[in-house]
Amino acid sequence: MHFLSLSICIYGYVAFTSARTEEDQASSPAANTEMRLGIPPPERCFYQDASECPKIENPDDCPCKRIPILSSSNNEEYAVFCCDLHIKTFETGLACSNFPVNVSYIHIRNGTLEALNVSEVRWRRLKSLAITDGKINRIKGQFLMMTPTHCLNLSNNALTEIENNSFTRLSQLTSLDLSYNNMTHLPALNIMNGREFWLDISGTNTLWCHDVSQYINKTGDKQIIFNRENETVCSASKTWRWFNTTEQVPLEQVRLLSLLQTECPKGKTWQCQCSFIRLNIVQGEKPVMAVEVDCSGNQLTRLPQRLPPNTIALNVSYNNITTLDEISGNLWYHDLQKFYADYNNITSINKIEGSKFSDNFEFLSLRHNKIKSVPTYILVPNVHNKNHLSHRYVKLGGNKLLCNCNTAKYLKPWLQTNILDPDEVLCENVKEKVVDLEPSKMCVHPGDWTDYIYYLIAFETLMLISLIAKVSYDYWIFKTAGYLPWPANKMPKLPCDWLCEA
Ligand SMILES: *[C@@H]1O[C@H](CO)[C@@H](O)[C@H](O)[C@H]1NC(C)=O
Numbered sequence: 203m204h205f206l207s208l209s210i211c212i213y214g215y216v217a218f219t220s221a222r223t224e225e226d227q228a229s230s231p232a233a234n235t236e237m238r239l240g241i242p243p244p245e246r247c248f249y250q251d252a253s254e255c256p257k258i259e260n261p262d263d264c265p266c267k268r269i270p271i272l273s274s275s276n277n278e279e280y281a282v283f284c285c286d287l288h289i290k291t292f293e294t295g296l297a298c299s300n301f302p303v304n305v306s307y308i309h310i311r312n313g314t315l316e317a318l319n320v321s322e323v324r325w326r327r328l329k330s331l332a333i334t335d336g337k338i339n340r341i342k343g344q345f346l347m348m349t350p351t352h353c354l355n356l357s358n359n360a361l362t363e364i365e366n367n368s369f370t371r372l373s374q375l376t377s378l379d380l381s382y383n384n385m386t387h388l389p390a391l392n393i394m395n396g397r398e399f400w401l402d403i404s405g406t407n408t409l410w411c412h413d414v415s416q417y418i419n420k421t422g423d424k425q426i427i428f429n430r431e432n433e434t435v436c437s438a439s440k441t442w443r444w445f446n447t448t449e450q451v452p453l454e455q456v457r458l459l460s461l462l463q464t465e466c467p468k469g470k471t472w473q474c475q476c477s478f479i480r481l482n483i484v485q486g487e488k489p490v491m492a493v494e495v496d497c498s499g500n501q502l503t504r505l506p507q508r509l510p511p512n513t514i515a516l517n518v519s520y521n522n523i524t525t526l527d528e529i530s531g532n533l534w535y536h537d538l539q540k541f542y543a544d545y546n547n548i549t550s551i552n553k554i555e556g557s558k559f560s561d562n563f564e565f566l567s568l569r570h571n572k573i574k575s576v577p578t579y580i581l582v583p584n585v586h587n588k589n590h591l592s593h594r595y596v597k598l599g600g601n602k603l604l605c606n607c608n609t610a611k612y613l614k615p616w617l618q619t620n621i622l623d624p625d626e627v628l629c630e631n632v633k634e635k636v637v638d639l640e641p642s643k644m645c646v647h648p649g650d651w652t653d654y655i656y657y658l659i660a661f662e663t664l665m666l667i668s669l670i671a672k673v674s675y676d677y678w679i680f681k682t683a684g685y686l687p688w689p690a691n692k693m694p695k696l697p698c699d700w701l702c703e704a
Pocket residue numbers: 245246247248249332334335354355356357358377378379
């Protein structure tokens with residue numbers, strides 16, 4: 203709202219000045235300039251159209267003209283307007299307009315210079331300096347202390363460099379127009395007295411977004427008003443999937459970054475760190491700044507409830523987190539691709555199942571937690587998901603699993619091919635690492651048991667055969683020799699024996 207109302211103010215002022223200009227054309231140059239400048243508003247620099255350029259009829263004509271300004275103080279004040287200055291006419295042109303004596307405003311249009319040295323004393327008294335629509339490669343030096351310049355317009359000069367500290371002494375600067383140039387870095391501003399800046403960097407698409415973002419950060423979001431913000435883009439290196447081109451990012455996205463700190467998770471006793479890591483480019487969509495959140499070492503007992511938009515990486519290592527509920531249930535976790543939660547008290551990864559994260563993740567690190575089992579199907583990419591990355595990295599070292607025959611037979615080889623630190627996964631019930639488990643040892647009990655059954659069956663069959671043989675033998679002896687061999691003869695008589703005898 204703040205920005206909007208200010209923009210309206212600026213537009214309103216522009217409309218007002220252009221309306222006045224027409225009716226002022228007829229009046230005297232002095233009145234004209236005075237009306238146009240009024241009390242010089244912070245938003246605009248002293249500026250003249252090309253049609254106002256001094257007429258050059260012979261080589262001795264001055265390319266600059268002096269325009270008196272009626273100022274509120276009694277001092278005589280002048281503005282100077284020059285056109286088409288180049289290296290040979292620069293000094294003579296300024297000299298023939300008696301610059302800088304009593305001059306507070308200057309506009310040089312279509313100047314051609316290799317470098318402009320702003321340390322020179324002649325710029326020392328200027329309230330407004332405009333050097334526009336020309337060709338100046340560099341700004342060097344540093345404005346002198348107490349220079350009263352509040353408006354600086356260097357628009358449309360194909361500037362490639364402004365020395366970092368050139369403007370740092372301009373303690374009254376409020377309008378800076380650097381539009382349509384070719385710099386990659388913004389110079390530092392003097393932000394001492396907390397005033398607002400009106401800054402135009404539209405058309406200077408070569409500025410690094412990272413630089414602009416740092417700039418907004420340093421100056422404070424509220425202190426900078428970008429003119430033509432929706433037409434302003436900056437360059438960001440496009441590292442998504444490691445392609446090596448640069449990409450133009452809307453300034454609006456960069457400004458989101460300065461909001462990042464306010465959206466970064468925090469509590470009464472803790473604060474996460476948020477930063478932007480790369481530009482995510484999805485075909486047919488606006489480029490998006492991907493965010494990384496670091497909440498490590500905050501004694502958190504649960505995952506943060508809210509993350510900044512486009513958070514793709516979250517580090518919650520060294521906390522006391524016990525569950526991964528948020529990962530599947532919380533919408534703020536939908537863009538997450540890298541999750542690091544080493545040294546926590548997480549007991550299970552089952553909560554990840556079916557989440558967007560389990561389909562898309564690139565890195566999952568849960569080292570030194572309290573995970574007891576590893577349901578591998580949760581960690582393997584869903585074959586139906588075409589977006590999944592060919593590589594995904596998992597770390598589970600330092601967890602103590604409940605180990606059994608299956609662990610040795612199936613989980614061990616799976617860990618060895620699918621996670622980065624299989625050597626460090628331990629067993630809770632066995633004093634061994636999972637990779638050292640021998641299936642032949644772990645699976646020894648079930649194997650023994652089945653063998654024993656076979657022995658028992660064989661033994662029983664043998665007993666049965668020998669019993670039948672003994673009974674048949676006894677019967678044969680009884681029939682042929684008439685007596686019963688031991689032990690049948692020692693057996694007590696049974697009721698059926700009486701029957702037999704009878
Ligand atoms: C700077 O000069 C350009 C012309 O190149 C003009 O369009 C713009 O309004 C000026 N900016 C300011 C702040 O005076």
